[in-house]
Each structure stands twice: as C-alpha cells, then as structure tokens.
Amino acid sequence: xxxxxxxxxxxxxxxxxxxxxxxxxxxxxxxxxxxxxxxxxxxxxxxxxxxxxxxxxxxxxxxxxxxxxxxxxxxxxxxxxxxxxxxxxxxxxxxxxxxxxxxxxxxxxxxxxxxxxxxxxxxxxxxxxxxxxxxxxxxxxxxxxxxxxxxxxxxxxxxxxxxxxxxxxxxxxxxxxxxxxxxxxxxxxxxxxxxxxxxxxxxxxxxxxxxxxxxxxxxxxxxxxxxxxxxxxxxxxxxxxxxxxxxxxxxxxxxxxxxxxxxxxxxxxxxxxxxxxxxxxxxxxxxxxxxxxxxxxxxxxxxxxxxxxxxxxxxxxxxx
Amino acid sequence: xxxxxxxxxxxxxxxxxxxxxxxxxxxxxxxxxxxxxxxxxxxxxxxxxxxxxxxxxxxxxxxxxxxxxxxxxxxxxxxxxxxxxxxxxxxxxxxxxxxxxxxxxxxxxxxxxxxxxxxxxxxxxxxxxxxxxxxxxxxxxxxxxxxxxxxxxxxxxxxxxxxxxxxxxxxxxxxxxxxxxxxxxxxxxxxxxxxxxxxxxxxxxxxxxxxxxxxxxxxxxxxxxxxxxxxxxxxxxxxxxxxxxxxxxxxxxxxxxxxxxxxxxxxxxxxxxxxxxxxxxxxxxxxxxxxxxxxxxxxxxxxxxxxxxxxxxxxxxxxxxxxxxxxxxxxxxxxxxxxxxxxxxxxxxxxxxxxxxxxxxxxxxxxxxxxxxxxxxxxxxxxxxxxxxxxxxxxxxxxxxxxxxxxxxxxxxxxxxxxxxxxxxxxxxxxxxxxxxxxxxxxxxxxxxxxxxxxxxxxxxxxxxxxxxxxxxxxxxxxxxxxxxxxxxxxxxxxxxxxxxxxxxxxxxxxxxxxxxxxxxxxxxxxxxxxxxxxxxxxxxxxxxxxxxxxxxxxxxxxxxxxxxxxxxxxxxxxxxxxxxxxxxxxxxxxxxxxxxxxxxxxxxxxxxxxxxxxxxxxxxxxxxxxx
Numbered sequence: 043x044x045x046x047x048x049x050x051x052x053x054x055x056x057x058x059x060x061x062x063x064x065x066x067x068x069x070x071x072x073x074x075x076x077x078x079x080x081x082x083x084x085x086x087x088x089x090x091x092x093x094x095x096x097x098x099x100x101x102x103x104x105x106x107x108x109x110x111x112x113x114x115x116x117x118x119x120x121x122x123x124x125x126x127x128x129x130x131x132x133x134x135x136x137x138x139x140x141x142x143x144x145x146x147x148x149x150x151x152x153x154x155x156x157x158x159x160x161x162x163x164x165x166x167x168x169x170x171x172x173x174x175x176x177x178x179x180x181x182x183x184x185x186x187x188x189x190x191x192x193x194x195x196x197x198x199x200x201x202x203x204x205x206x207x208x209x210x211x212x213x214x215x216x217x218x219x220x221x222x223x224x225x226x227x228x229x230x231x232x233x234x235x236x237x238x239x240x241x242x243x244x245x246x247x248x249x250x251x252x253x254x255x256x257x258x259x260x261x262x263x264x265x266x267x268x269x270x271x272x273x274x275x276x277x278x279x280x281x282x283x284x285x286x287x288x289x290x291x292x293x294x295x296x297x298x299x300x301x302x303x304x305x306x307x308x309x310x311x312x313x314x315x316x317x318x319x320x321x322x323x324x325x326x327x328x329x330x331x332x333x334x335x336x337x338x339x340x341x342x343x344x345x346x347x348x349x350x351x352x353x354x355x356x357x358x359x360x361x362x
Numbered sequence: 363x364x365x366x367x368x369x370x371x372x373x374x375x376x377x378x379x380x381x382x383x384x385x386x387x388x389x390x391x392x393x394x395x396x397x398x399x400x401x402x403x404x405x406x407x408x409x410x411x412x413x414x415x416x417x418x419x420x421x422x423x424x425x426x427x428x429x430x431x432x433x434x435x436x437x438x439x440x441x442x443x444x445x446x447x448x449x450x451x452x453x454x455x456x457x458x459x460x461x462x463x464x465x466x467x468x469x470x471x472x473x474x475x476x477x478x479x480x481x482x483x484x485x486x487x488x489x490x491x492x493x494x495x496x497x498x499x500x501x502x503x504x505x506x507x508x509x510x511x512x513x514x515x516x517x518x519x520x521x522x523x524x525x526x527x528x529x530x531x532x533x534x535x536x537x538x539x540x541x542x543x544x545x546x547x548x549x550x551x552x553x554x555x556x557x558x559x560x561x562x563x564x565x566x567x568x569x570x571x572x573x574x575x576x577x578x579x580x581x582x583x584x585x586x587x588x589x590x591x592x593x594x595x596x597x598x599x600x601x602x603x604x605x606x607x608x609x610x611x612x613x614x615x616x617x618x619x620x621x622x623x624x625x626x627x628x629x630x631x632x633x634x635x636x637x638x639x640x641x642x643x644x645x646x647x648x649x650x651x652x653x654x655x656x657x658x659x660x661x662x663x664x665x666x667x668x669x670x671x672x673x674x675x676x677x678x679x680x681x682x683x684x685x686x687x688x689x690x691x692x693x694x695x696x697x698x699x700x701x702x703x704x705x706x707x708x709x710x711x712x713x714x715x716x717x718x719x720x721x722x723x724x725x726x727x728x729x730x731x732x733x734x735x736x737x738x739x740x741x742x743x744x745x746x747x748x749x750x751x752x753x754x755x756x757x758x759x760x761x762x763x764x765x766x767x768x769x770x771x772x773x774x775x776x777x778x779x780x781x782x783x784x785x786x787x788x789x790x791x792x793x794x795x796x797x798x799x800x801x802x803x804x805x806x807x808x809x810x811x812x813x814x815x816x817x818x819x820x821x822x823x824x825x826x827x828x829x830x831x832x833x834x835x836x837x838x839x840x841x842x843x844x845x846x847x848x849x850x851x852x853x854x855x856x857x858x859x860x861x862x863x864x865x866x867x868x869x870x871x872x873x874x875x876x877x878x879x880x881x882x883x884x885x886x887x888x889x890x891x892x893x894x895x896x897x898x899x900x901x902x903x904x905x906x907x908x909x910x911x912x913x914x915x916x917x918x919x920x921x922x923x924x925x926x927x928x929x930x931x932x933x934x935x936x937x938x939x940x941x942x943x944x945x946x947x948x949x950x951x952x953x954x955x956x957x958x959x960x961x962x963x964x965x966x967x968x969x970x971x972x973x974x975x976x977x978x979x980x981x982x983x984x985x986x987x988x989x990x
Contacts, residue, residue, distance in 0.1 A: 076865065076906065079907050080865060081618070086543065086907050087563055087904070088904065088905060090538045090541055090566075093538040094538055126449075127623045128616070193686070202690055202694050203686070211686075212687075213442070213679045213687075213690065307683055308682070310682030312649070312652040316651060316681055320681075322859075324861070
C-alpha cells in the first residue's frame with residue numbers, strides 16, 4: 043500500500059510538471075496576444091514595448107524562458123507577477139483560496155449529505171413512488187444550468203432583491219475569520235446552488251450502482267448468512283457501489299477547488315474562479331497560468347486521494 | 363405592467379431591449395433629461411426616421427443639482443461595479459471607471475464640473491491660462507500655470523503640493539514602468555505639439571527641459587509648436603495630478619511601478635483607505651477584485667476646491683453579475699451602479715423605477731474599421747457601398763434600442779465640440795450617409811463606380827472580418843456580414859475575445875484584417891482632436907498596439923489634421939476638426955455605427971450627479987444621499 047501511494051505521488055508530480063510545461067507552451071509559444079504589448083497598455087510606443095519585453099524576460103530564448111519559468115515554480119513557488127497590478131500571483135491566489143475552499147467544501151458536504159441518502163433510498167425502494175419522485179426531481183436539477191439556478195434562487199430568496207427575504211444575497215460574502223455567522227449565512231444559497239446539480243447526479247449514479255451491487259452473489263450470501271438487511275445494504279452493498287461516486291467526487295471537488303467560476307460570479311464570491319475569469323478578461327497571463335497549475339494540483343491530489351480511498355473501500359483493488 | 367420575477371430571471375441572459383418611446387420628455391424622471399429645456403437641440407429629434415430621446419448634448423440633465431440647500435452631507439455610498447479597476451495610479455489611468463476614482467482622490471491642474479462635457483475648469487491651477495491673462499504666450503508655445511497654495515498630500519506625505527510635484531507627475535508618465543498611454547500622443551513624440559525635450563521617441567522619462575518650475579507655485583510648459591488651449595485640455599488628464607517624487611520615485615524604479623498598485627497618496631477630498639505611516643492601500647483599502655474603500659482625506663482643504671464632497675465614505679463592491687447588481691441598486695438603498703447596467707436592468711428601471719435611471723449622451727461611438735491600406739476596401743467606392751447598405755438603425759436595436767444610442771452619421775459624437783459643425787445628428791448629406799436603414803440601390807451605384815457593373819462584387823478576394831465575441835457584438839457582426847454578402851462579397855468571420863481582437867488582429871496592421879466591425883472610441887478629453895487624431899491620422903499608425911485600425915493614411919486628411927491641431931482659437935478649432943470629420947465621411951474611411959448613450963442607475967435615496975464629460979458615470983464628488 044505504501045509503495046502504491048508513493049508511486050501515485052511520483053506520477054502526480056510528473057503530471058504537474060507536464061501540465062506546467064504545456065501551460066508554458068500555450069501562453070508563451072502560442073499566446074493569444076503579445077504579453078509585453080498587453081502590459082504596455084494602450085498606445086504604447088514600440089520602444090516602450092521592447093523595454094517591457096526585456097523587463098519580463100520575454101526577449102530571451104524560449105528554452106531559457108522555460109527553464110526560468112519551471113525553476114521559479116518548482117524551486118521558489120514563484121508564479122510570477124500580474125501584468126496589471128504587479129502583485130505576486132501566489133499572493134493573489136492564497137488571498138482568494140479561502141473563499142473557494144469555503145464554497146467548494148461546504149457544497150461538497152451538502153451534496154454528499156443529500157445525494158447519498160437519496161440514492162440509497164431510491165435503490166432500496168427501486169420502482170416505488172418515492173424512487174420515481176426522487177429521480178424525477180434529480181433529473182430536473184441535473185438539467186438546470188448553475189447560472190440560471192443561481193439567479194432564480196437570488197430572485198426568490200435573497201433578502202435584498204428576493205421575493206421572500208430569507209438569506210443574504212449576492213455581495214455579502216465575508217471571511218470565516220471576520221464573522222463566522224455571516225460567513226455561514228452568506229454561503230447558504232451558493233452552497234445549495236452548487237450542490238443541487240451534483241447531489242442529483244450522485245443520487246442517480248449511486249442508485250444505479252447500488253441496484254447492480256445488490257444483485258451480486260455476495261449480497262445473496264450475506265443475506266443467507268442471516269445478516270440484518272441494514273447491514274447487508276450498508277456494509278456490503280453501499281461499500282462496493284460507492285466507488286463510482288468516490289471517483290466522480292474526487293474529480294468534482296478537485297475541479298471545484300480550481301474555482302467555481304459561475305457561482306462565484308453570480309454571488310460575487312471573491313474566489314479563484316473569479317480571479318481566473320478576471321485574468322482571462324484582462325489577458326493577465328501569469329494569473330491564468332497560476333490558476334491553471336493550481337487547478338491541476340487539486341485534481342492530481344484529488345485523484346491520488348480517490349485512488350487510495352478505492353484501495354481502502356474495495357479489497358480487490360488493494361490486492362491487485 | 364410589472365413583470366414576474368421568474369420571467370425576469372429567464373430574461374436576464376437575453377439581450378434585446380425593445381422599449382418604445384411613448385413620449386419625448388415624458389414624466390419628471392431623469393430619463394427625460396434635457397426635456398425641461400424648451401428647445402430641443404437641432405441635433406436631436408426624429409431625423410433619419412429614427413426617434414431619439416431629447417437629450418441635449420453637453421447640458422445639465424434636468425434635476426441635476428450640484429450644490430445648494432437640498433444637498434445633504436454625510437453617509438456612506440455603496441458603489442457596485444462588476445468590473446475591477448485597471449489602474450489607480452493617475453499616471454497610468456485611461457479606463458472610464460478609473461477616472462471615477464482619480465477625480466475624487468486627485469487634483470489635476472484642470473478638470474470638469476459634472477454638468478459639462480466641453481468646458482474645462484481650473485482645479486489645482488488657479489485659473490485657465492489664456493492669451494488675455496498672459497497664461498498663453500510665445501504664439502501659443504508657452505503655457506504658464508499658477509497652482510493653488512494650501513493643497514496638501516494625504517498621509518504619509520502630508521506636505522503642501524508644489525509645482526515640482528506636477529512636473530514629476532508628467533515626467534514619470536514616460537517611464538516604461540508607468541507607461542502612461544497618453545504621454546506620447548499628447549505630450550511626446552506623437553503629439554502635434556510635443557513638450558520641448560520630450561519629442562524624441564526614445565525619451566523614457568526624466569526631467570523634461572520643456573517643463574520649468576520657476577517657483578513653488580508656478581509651472582511653465584514649452585512646446586515645440588503652438589498648442590495653446592489644446593495643452594490646457596490635455597492637462598485635464600489625470601497625468602497632471604501631482605505626485606511627490608521623494609515618495610513615488612523609488613517605487614517607479616520597479617517594473618511595474620508600485621505607486622498606484624500598492625501605495626498611493628491623494629490630493630482630492632477622498633483617499634483610498636491606507637496605512638497612514640506608509641501609504642500602503644493594497645490589502646487595506648483595496649482588495650483586488652473585491653472592494654475599494656474611499657475615506658475622507660484628512661488634509662483636504664475644501665476652501666481650495668470646487669468639489670463639495672458630500673459623502674463621508676464611498677465603498678466599492680467589485681464583481682458580481684450585472685443583472686444582480688443592478689437590481690440590488692434599484693431595490694436597495696444608498697447605492698449606485700458604476701459600470702454599464704445590463705439591458706434587462708435598464709428595461710426594469712425604465713419601466714418600474716423611472717426616477718432612478720439617467721441616460722447621458724456622449725459616451726462614445728462605435729464604427730466599422732475598414733482596411734484602407736490593402737485588400738478590397740482600398741477602393742473608396744467599395745467602402746461607400748458597404749456604408750450605404752448598412753442598416754445602422756438595426757444596430758441601435760441590437761444594442762438595446764434608442765435609449766442606448768442613436769445611429770452615427772459621422773465621427774465626432776454628441777458632447778464633443780465640432781459635433782454640430784460636422785453635421786449634427788443628420789451628418790454630412792452624402793448619398794451613402796443619407797439613409798440610416800441602408801439603401802441597396804445607392805450601394806449598388808457605388809459598386810458600379812468601383813468597376814462592378816452588375817452592382818455586385820465579382821472579385822475573388824475574401825473579406826476577413828474579425829470581431830469580438832462579447833455581448834451584442836456577434837449579432838452586429840452578423841448584420842455587417844449580411845450587408846457585405848448582399849453586395850456579393852465573400853466573407854470570413856472570426857469571433858474572438860475583445861482584447862485579442864485588438865491586440866492580435868485589428869491592432870496589428872500586418873494582419874491586414876479587412877473589417878473590424880465593433881471597434882469603439884471615447885474621447886480622452888474635451889477636444890475633438892482626441893476623437894479623430896489617433897484613430898484616423900496616418901503617422902499615428904504603429905506596427906503593434908495600433909489604434910488607427912483602418913490604417914487610414916490619406917495625405918489630404920493628414921494635412922488637415924496637422925493644421926487643425928495647431929488652431930488655438932476654440933471656435934475655429936471646432937470648425938477645423940469638423941471639416942476633418944467631413945473629409946473622413948467623404949472618404950468613407952470607416953463606417954460610423956452609433957453614438958452611444960450611457961445608462962446609470964441609482965437607489966431611490968441617492969441624489970446622484972452624472973459627470974457628462976466622463977461618459978456620464980456618477981460623479982462621486984457631487985453625489986449625495988437624500989437621508990444620510
């Protein structure tokens with residue numbers, strides 16, 4: 043098991059290096075625009091642009107630029123500086139990360155808390171009115187675009203512009219350390235919006251997977267041994283049926299930690315997603331590079347954690 | 363009729379505003395601004411078959427009170443904006459939103475009262491220099507400005523502002539670490555009348571021999587050619603806001619400078635909340651992409667300033683969805699929206715909150731840039747043909763209807779001197795300009811004049827069209843595409859992000875893009891030169907970052923611009939530039955699309971004032987709360 047984990051971590055590092063290299067190629071070899079020109083701003087003279095290109099090191103050869111770029115990232119954790127503000131990309135990211143973590147982790151807790159019980163119930167009562175209703179509602183939420191759902195929720199429940207003044211609306215996010223209560227209440231609607239679609243997906247996936255698992259021989263054996271049905275379902279059925287859910291959970295959470303752009307924009311939560319979107323709009327390449335690499339890191343880590351969880355949940359994986 | 367909220371939600375992502383105008387000057391709402399005036403400007407009305415709202419260019423909107431007993435002091439205003447600031451350093455600013463903060467925290471030599479788009483007023487300067495008062499001498503090549511005493515920097519600098527601070531502010535603008543976008547065009551190598559010593563393209567900051575400070579409160583500018591009142595107007599840019607060299611100098615050595623990105627001092631009534639000992643505001647009063655907090659400048663002396671500065675504090679909330687922000691403003695309190703409201707919000711406000719929305723003219727224009735230097739549109743008659751066939755009224759509808767603008771018929775837009783002289787709303791009555799809904803017959807006439815006897819293009823070239831994929835632009839591009847294909851052109855359309863459109867395609871002459879359909883321009887200050895010079899002057903073409911997108915390089919037009927640039931009498935100057943505008947129309951160098959209006963929304967308890975000179979955005983120096 044330890045060897046497996048070490049091997050996965052090493053592959054993860056290799057993947058990060060590869061993604062960093064690809065990111066460099068996209069933004070430096072095939073840029074959508076000249077970074078020096080973008081930094082120089084409007085009406086800059088060719089002399090000014092040349093000066094800035096030199097200051098940014100863009101007049102060096104590509105291999106040298108690549109080496110400096112990779113060295114900065116992996117040895118100094120230096121992702122460069124914003125073209126516009128001059129602020130360190132790492133400082134911008136770390137400043138925004140708590141908001142994204144709050145949003146992603148909170149939503150994850152809710153969608154797991156909603157999706158898994160609903161999925162189990164639907165599988166256990168497969169074909170019943172409860173099952174059909176639950177899956178119907180799930181289908182509705184799966185079909186709803188996050189942007190639209192976010193706006194509808196605001197227009198219904200925001201205490202400033204909503205029809206029913208229930209929850210704090212957009213622009214109310216505060217950090218956990220500033221005011222835990224306001225932090226919590228400001229995230230209720232964003233959590234729900236983000237969790238709704240995922241919970242629906244998870245419930246449907248788990249339902250299907252559990253129905254299949256409950257038809258396996260080892261379930262019949264467990265029942266034949268006289269185990270209580272509850273134990274059969276949770277200890278034997280869910281444990282193997284949940285592996286696909288774990289897979290998509292890892293990917294979903296990893297991707298969300300890279301920034302939930304739409305939710306952050308609708309509710310104006312200053313997270314990584316918004317930072318990335320603003321950087322794209324300004325063609326602020328260092329920030330975009332930094333957030334891409336960060337998102338990759340989260341997905342790599344999430345995948346490693348998922349693989350380890352697999353090995354724990356399913357002995358067949360461990361032994362292979 | 364009140365629209366249900368769920369319907370509004372689903373409409374939130376749709377773009378079309380189709381609001382009929384029921385009556386010009388209706389209601390007491392600010393949307394009928396200018397209607398209180400008994401005479402409608404001849405430039406407005408229903409010319410060209412398109413109904414316009416009765417806004418009078420450059421005039422105070424009805425109900426816009428600047429001072430007096432009705433104005434109350436105190437309170438905190440919340441300003442919502444979905445867009446962040448680009449540059450808070452007055453030496454780098456060019457974004458409209460940045461100006462909104464610059465002019466409440468800084469004091470350039472000259473600036474504007476909110477109710478004018480044309481008349482500059484003394485700010486840090488004691489008076490407007492003229493020939494009569496001895497401020498303009500040496501045939502217009504010397505400008506002497508006296509600055510006020512008793513104006514102090516905010517903490518931690520605190521000391522009184524001197525002329526040396528103004529000199530440094532302008533000199534640092536040429537430093538590549540600051541990279542002011544206007545220095546070259548208005549003061550340096552590309553200017554019609556450069557400052558002595560700054561006329562070389564290699565000048566990169568440092569003392570300018572043409573700026574002298576004979577004493578602490580006098581600054582003298584020497585230009586290579588006569589500049590006169592033009593230089594006065596140019597000095598209304600934030601570039602002339604004083605900057606203390608002892609404080610900012612070390613920061614300006616970094617690339618980019620940290621003055622304005624981390625540290626800043628103010629001279630205006632407000633300052634960005636910062637550490638009083640260091641001036642650091644980043645992370646204190648400004649969180650990038652999140653918020654900006656303005657507080658009163660403790661060293662501001664109201665006796666030296668025309669700004670009333672009613673509010674105690676101004677808090678910007680940055681980011682979020684435009685539709686949500688707009689509603690929060692309309693249904694909330696003590697708030698305004700700083701950026702352009704979404705069309706659904708404009709419609710909601712116009713129908714349900716008419717007293718909380720204003721429309722101001724003169725917020726710029728849009729046009730189709732056609733490549734005059736290569737490709738099919740090197741032929742003037744082909745350019746005229748496409749112009750004649752383009753339905754500009756449809757473009758107005760695509761942008762949101764007549765409240766958002768009017769069809770453009772030339773290039774100097776309302777609120778800029780020379781607009782009326784250039785033809786006003788109707789514009790020059792050349793055949794290809796007469797119909798704003800497009801006229802295929804006239805277009806075919808010019809196709810034939812170009813050598814295509816059938817009236818349709820029969821050549822083999824493909825017209826490359828590159829436009830932005832943001833907002834309404836794709837629909838407008840499609841309209842132009844239809845216009846061209848109707849005339850027989852083969853087209854290839856590429857939609858890219860707006861910044862890429864400018865940086866990689868339309869702003870790079872060697873790309874030889876035939877048409878850039880959605881370029882736009884806002885003047886830099888109150889002079890018609892700033893509307894026409896950089897976009898249409900041949901020698902202003904640069905190999906990258908080019909703003910003469912059509913690569914217009916007509917010798918006659920260039921010569922006319924050179925002469926107009928040196929006219930010092932304001933009336934003659936306006937006429938000279940109007941004549942240039944007419945030449946541009948005559949040569950169909952580009953196709954004007956629309957003269958933009960700016961919509962602004964406020965909460966019910968805000969007494970907002972629009973700054974007409976800055977696309978009509980809210981003037982935070984004059985805005986107050988009704989119940990602070």
